[in-house]
Amino acid sequence: MSELSQMKCEACQAGAPQVSDQELGQLLSQIPDWHTEVRDGVMQLERVYTFKNFKLAWAFANKVAELAEAEFHHPGILLEWGKVTVTWWTHAISGLHRNDFIMAAKTDQQLD
Numbered sequence: 581m582s583e584l585s586q587m588k589c590e591a592c593q594a595g596a597p598q599v600s601d602q603e604l605g606q607l608l609s610q611i612p613d614w615h616t617e618v619r620d621g622v623m624q625l626e627r628v629y630t631f632k633n634f635k636l637a638w639a640f641a642n643k644v645a646e647l648a649e650a651e652f653h654h655p656g657i658l659l660e661w662g663k664v665t666v667t668w669w670t671h672a673i674s675g676l677h678r679n680d681f682i683m684a685a686k687t688d689q690q691l692d
């Protein structure tokens with residue numbers, strides 16, 4: 581269980597700094613199953629989870645949605661048959677904040 585998953589998101593508003601290149605490397609090393617994507621110039625964290633069927637994927641997606649609401653930090657969630665793609669980034673800063681890495685680690689915990 582990574583220490584990131586034990587952390588709480590901090591309030592983040594426009595103007596907060598995005599993670600630096602050095603922080604990015606250090607934080608990514610703590611969530612090895614995740615990768616970065618850049619969409620419309622916005623860097624995001626992404627992981628694809630696979631399941632035996634739609635119902636299991638749906639149940640996982642629901643747990644991620646509950647987690648997001650509890651932390652008031654929300655991902656993109658694509659629900660497909662046997663697959664859930666979760667994408668984290670911080671809308672307010674159009675990029676990656678430490679919160680996104682915390683939430684990625686907490687997302688992995690929803691598999692347990």
Ligand SMILES: C[C@H](O)[C@H](O)[C@H]1CNC2=NC(N)=NC(=O)C2=N1
Pocket residue numbers: 652653654655668669670671672673
């Ligand atoms: C109004 C604004 O959307 C809210 O303050 C919260 C809600 N959830 C959020 N989720 C994410 N990923 N980024 C945000 O900037 C964000 N802001």
